[in-house]
Amino acid sequence: DGGITQSPKYLFRKEGQNVTLSCEQNLNHDAMYWYRQDPGQGLRLIYYSQIVNDFQKGDIAEGYSVSREKKESFPLTVTSAQKNPTAFYLCASMGSDYGYTFGSGTRLTVV
Amino acid sequence: AQSVTQPDIHITVSEGASLELRCNYSYGATPYLFWYVQSPGQGLQLLLKYFSGDTLVQGIKGFEAEFKRSQSSFNLRKPSVHWSDAAEYFCAVGRNGYNKLIFGAGTRLAVHP
DSSP: OOOEEEEOSEEEEOTTOOEEEEEEEOSOOSEEEEEEEOTTOOEEEEEEEEETTEEEEOTTOTTEEEOOSBTTBOOEEEOTTOSOOOEEEEEEEEOTTSOEEEOOOEEEEEO | OOEEEOOOSEEEEETTSOEEEOOEEEOSSOOEEEEEEEOTTSOEEEEEEEOSSOSEEEOGGGOEEEEEGGGTEEEEEESSOOGGGOEEEEEEEEOTTOOOOEEOOOEEEEEEO
């Protein structure tokens, strides 16, 4: 079955460390998205990509970076510049019906 | 500016009771409308969607939603809630040619036995 795979499910980061969250899709979707979710809050858009080798900043891009070298993959790097990275991160892709398919998320914790 | 409002942050219902979650949107064009559900620690799952046609749409898990253009609303309903429906529900809006969905802040549903 087609879908989005996020890994790892849980990730721990030390202060000053960069970490990369993986997002892979086999849905043949062009557009992909990264969202951050904090307890009791909605979804906040970090970055999105509509096509390979192109991506746009979302509402809270500071301290994050992305790449889109392959259609299937859209990894998110949480850099040391992100001062409060502890959150739940969701990756999504958009189909031809403009609806999103979501991955199961990665919970990042600073230790 | 486009926006989506879910007026209720938390709702508590008894198991077996009916449910209605509200969603209002502000959009300059004919919208595409979605409801998603999120269980704790999980991603979002699509419950149902509306593009055009019949304004009452059926979804998975016994949910339905009605699009009311005059009220700019797309409320989610279920006639009899089960304990497993406890989750967070998100309304989202998109439109043809727009490359992002706009999400509401979510409504957290608790179900009492």
